[in-house]
Amino acid sequence: MINEVRNTVLSILNKNNYGYISPSDFNLFASQAQMELYEEMFSSYNKIITMENRRESGVGYADLRRTYEEAMEIFISNKPLQNFAGSVFLLPSAITTGDEYYMMVKVICYPTVLKTGANTSVVSFQLVSTTANFLTANIVPGDVVVNTTTNTIANVVLVSSNTVLLLDNNIFTTTPANFLVLKASAAVEAEKLTQSKSTLLNTSMLTTPSTLFPAYTQQATVMTVTPVSYKIPGQVIANYFRYPFVPKWTYINLAGGEPVFDQTQPDYQDFELSPDYEYKLATKILEYAGMSIRETEVVQFGMTQQAHEQPSFSVQQ
Amino acid sequence: MAYISQYQYYENNGATPENENWGSYQYVSLQDIVKNFQLMYAGNHSLVNNEERYRILFHAKRAVQELNYDAFKEIKVLELTVGSNLRYILPSDFVNWVRISLFRDGLLRPMTENVQILSSSAYLQDNKANILFDQNGNILEPQNSQIDMERLRGTKRNIYLNPGGMFDGQYGWNVDGNWYFDYGIGARFGLETEVANFNPTFAIDKKAGVINFNSDMSDQQCIVEYVSDGMEGGDDSLITVNKLFEKYVYAYIQYEILSSKLGVQEYVVARARKEKSALLRNAKIRLSNIHPGRLLMSLRGMDKWIK
Numbered sequence: 001m002i003n004e005v006r007n008t009v010l011s012i013l014n015k016n017n018y019g020y021i022s023p024s025d026f027n028l029f030a031s032q033a034q035m036e037l038y039e040e041m042f043s044s045y046n047k048i049i050t051m052e053n054r055r056e057s058g059v060g061y062a063d064l065r066r067t068y069e070e071a072m073e074i075f076i077s078n079k080p081l082q083n084f085a086g087s088v089f090l091l092p093s094a095i096t097t098g099d100e101y102y103m104m105v106k107v108i109c110y111p112t113v114l115k116t117g118a119n120t121s122v123v124s125f126q127l128v129s130t131t132a133n134f135l136t137a138n139i140v141p142g143d144v145v146v147n148t149t150t151n152t153i154a155n156v157v158l159v160s161s162n163t164v165l166l167l168d169n170n171i172f173t174t175t176p177a178n179f180l181v182l183k184a185s186a187a188v189e190a191e192k193l194t195q196s197k198s199t200l201l202n203t204s205m206l207t208t209p210s211t212l213f214p215a216y217t218q219q220a221t222v223m224t225v226t227p228v229s230y231k232i233p234g235q236v237i238a239n240y241f242r243y244p245f246v247p248k249w250t251y252i253n254l255a256g257g258e259p260v261f262d263q264t265q266p267d268y269q270d271f272e273l274s275p276d277y278e279y280k281l282a283t284k285i286l287e288y289a290g291m292s293i294r295e296t297e298v299v300q301f302g303m304t305q306q307a308h309e310q311p312s313f314s315v316q317q
Numbered sequence: 318m319a320y321i322s323q324y325q326y327y328e329n330n331g332a333t334p335e336n337e338n339w340g341s342y343q344y345v346s347l348q349d350i351v352k353n354f355q356l357m358y359a360g361n362h363s364l365v366n367n368e369e370r371y372r373i374l375f376h377a378k379r380a381v382q383e384l385n386y387d388a389f390k391e392i393k394v395l396e397l398t399v400g401s402n403l404r405y406i407l408p409s410d411f412v413n414w415v416r417i418s419l420f421r422d423g424l425l426r427p428m429t430e431n432v433q434i435l436s437s438s439a440y441l442q443d444n445k446a447n448i449l450f451d452q453n454g455n456i457l458e459p460q461n462s463q464i465d466m467e468r469l470r471g472t473k474r475n476i477y478l479n480p481g482g483m484f485d486g487q488y489g490w491n492v493d494g495n496w497y498f499d500y501g502i503g504a505r506f507g508l509e510t511e512v513a514n515f516n517p518t519f520a521i522d523k524k525a526g527v528i529n530f531n532s533d534m535s536d537q538q539c540i541v542e543y544v545s546d547g548m549e550g551g552d553d554s555l556i557t558v559n560k561l562f563e564k565y566v567y568a569y570i571q572y573e574i575l576s577s578k579l580g581v582q583e584y585v586v587a588r589a590r591k592e593k594s595a596l597l598r599n600a601k602i603r604l605s606n607i608h609p610g611r612l613l614m615s616l617r618g619m620d621k622w623i624k
Contacts, residue, residue: 049361185319188348191370205551206378207371212348212553215371 001271001278002030002249003261008282009289021289023249023259030247033284034271038244041072042103071274076105077242080146080153083233087225091218092238097151099242107190107223108237109214109230110182114139118176127154127165127172127179134181135162142184146234149177153237155184180234190214190225190236202226244272344557350377350566358571364585365574373570378548380569384562385547386412388601396420396540403469403535405528407521410545417528419516420538431518432511433475435529437462471532477512481531561603565596 006026013020021029045068051057057064079097081089092101115137120130127145143156145167154169165181172179191213193201198217201207209215209226216225230236250265262268271281287303321338324330329337351374359365359373385391392415395408419426439462441449449457467473475481489498517533528541549555558566572589575581 053362189370193371197371201371204375206548207375208551210551210553213351213370213374 001275001281002247002269003263005030005271005278005281005285006249006261008278009285012282012286013289023251025289026285027246027248029285029288030249030271030281032288033281034244034247034273036284037273037277037280038075038102041068044068045072071276072241074272074274075102075241075244076239077101078153078237078239080148080151080234081107081223081236081238082151083231084222087228087231088222089225089236091221091223092240092242093221097238099245101238101240102243103241104192105239105241107192107216107225108187108239109190109225110144110184110187110235110237111211111229112183112186113180113232113235114143114183115181116179118178119172120175122172122175123164125167125170126160127167128163129179130163133162134159134165137181138183139165139181144182144184144187144237145171146180146182146237147171147177148180148234149174151234156181180232182235188212188214190216190230193217195219245269247271343559345560345563347374347377347381347553347556347558350558350563354567354570358567364581364589365571368574372574376570376573377566378556379573380566381556381558382546382548383569384558384565385544388562388597388604389547389559390604391544391547392542393545394540394542396538399530399534399537399539401469401535403530403532405519405530405539405541407526407528408541408543408545410548410550411541411543412546413544414521415542415544417519417542418540419534420540425540426516428516429477429512429514429518431475431477431520431531433520434464435468435473435518435520435531436522436525437464439463468529468531471535473531475518475531476509477514477518479515479517479531480533559600559604562597562600565593565600568593568596 009026010020045065048057048064048068052065077092077097077099079092081092082096084090090096092099094100115132115134117129117132119128121128139156139159141156141158145154145156145165147153150171150173152169152171154167154171156165157168158166160166188211191209193215195217198215201215202209211227211229214225214227214230216223225231225236246269248267248269250262250268251259252262252265254260263270271277273281290300321341322330326338326341329335351370354373354377355370359368393408393410397405399405417428417430419428439459441457441459443449451457461469464473471481473481474483474485476483478484484496484498487498489496491497517531517537519528519530519534521528528539530539547556547558568589572586572593575589576586
């Protein structure tokens with residue numbers, strides 16, 4: 001999609017000889033535009049909920065909420081959190097989970113660890129451990145397997161034998177890799193607590209966090225889960241909205257100096273927003289580009305197009 | 318909680334304890350209550366929204382406590398031997414007593430709560446009745462007060478018709494099978510039914526956490542029937558609610574949240590309150606198990622000849 005957006009932007013700019021934006025400038029504007037639209041999705045979603053409560057939104061083809069949910073859920077990530085110390089876990093980040101988190105949706109804690117160990121050989125979509133005893137560990141399809149070495153998760157599809165589990169994700173590609181099998185049916189959701197409430201809550205008899213009703217607080221780059229029994233690496237899994245990856249229009253230089261799009265470059269990254277955002281991305285980038293080349297007409301054009309594109313509810317709010 | 322297999326129900330899948338799941342189908346767990354409420358009664362399009370889970374959990378537990386106090390018929394029973402100190406330490410989950418009985422000769426003998434004072438704290442005093450203090454200014458206290466000592470020695474008298482009663486050991490006259498005592502004549506007419514019980518008596522010292530008995534209870538078996546608050550010693554996994562009260566618990570949580578929330582119209586709160594009350598009445602009626610078989614047994618007495 002990124003090449004189509006760039007072509008559209010350049011086409012509009014060139015039409016009236018407004019100027020040209022370089023690939024590096026385009027990439028900066030593209031990243032900025034994507035981030036702006038990404039954040040706008042959340043506020044728009046909130047407005048749709050308000051509309052629904054006022055009975056101003058329908059179902060079926062008129063279900064705006066579902067459209068937004070589907071567009072947003074592209075960015076959902078589900079990853080085990082790395083253990084920092086005790087029941088303190090590192091929040092998702094480029095270093096710990098490979099992506100930065102925008103908003104935590106839920107934190108799942110697994111109180112029951114069915115099996116731990118290390119794999120002994122590598123077979124695609126399987127966990128093989130000759131020392132394990134999967135059948136007697138009461139593992140059933142649906143249970144969660146965490147590769148604590150690579151911090152990846154999969155679900156059990158079938159307990160093939162005492163030593164082999166079939167998985168729905170190929171998470172064991174090296175050996176030895178440590179694993180953890182967690183009882184899925186025992187999963188509980190940890191509640192987010194603000195620092196201001198945590199002391200009161202922890203000292204109240206009726207609301208103190210327990211294994212069934214755990215809670216967590218965030219500070220800096222870590223979260224502290226209570227009760228402290230949740231301390232095993234892999235036992236806490238975060239479900240969160242990650243930030244979109246930074247888009248990058250990559251190219252090769254031809255003899256004439258004209259860059260030509262090349263998506264085989266290792267650092268190539270397309271827009272992650274759904275295709276219906278293509279038009280919005282182009283107009284948003286045009287706005288930035290217009291400011292860059294000091295062409296107010298381009299800025300106004302971009303803004304006019306965006307205003308035209310906004311759904312009617314945003315005017316009403 | 319998921320449905321379980323018959324094998325798991327009857328034999329706990331071969332694990333111990335075998336009776337782990339017996340009767341479990343009558344109950345819904347606290348965890349299910351909270352989850353179901355969050356799913357069905359809270360959210361963007363519900364009356365209850367933007368509520369933290371701990372609030373829901375708090376009100377769910379409060380509902381369980383309230384039900385345990387007076388709606389559930391789940392009486393706990395604990396048997397202990399009362400030692401020479403004539404004291405029974407209240408059970409760890411004790412909230413209120415239902416009945417306290419002496420168990421002797423295979424019979425349960427319900428005891429009467431002593432309306433008199435059975436126990437007291439005391440201060441040490443000198444021969445001029447001045448209170449004595451230690452060097453830190455704290456009052457000196459004896460191990461037992463006079464009233465406690467007399468009770469422990471068995472010399473304390475009481476108003477009940479038991480071995481410690483006022484007539485016990487007194488001289489009297491037996492005329493035509495009735496006993497007459499000197500100081501009883503003219504003092505009162507007939508029997509004071511409130512104190513007409515031969516069994517030992519007790520008084521509960523709630524702050525001290527003990528039941529004090531009179532001296533007849535020394536080395537006797539005591540059975541305390543009591544109600545708890547259903548919190549199961551703080552283990553959330555053990556807290557359950559009878560399914561007959563499940564809807565009531567949801568209504569209770571909803572009402573408690575709505576009634577304390579800013580900006581909720583009064584008619585909404587009133588509707589929630591009425592629903593809660595109606596559901597509690599319904600559940601109590603259901604739990605009372607009024608059915609024809611039972612009524613028939615009672616109504617058979619209707620035809621008795623009264624002589």
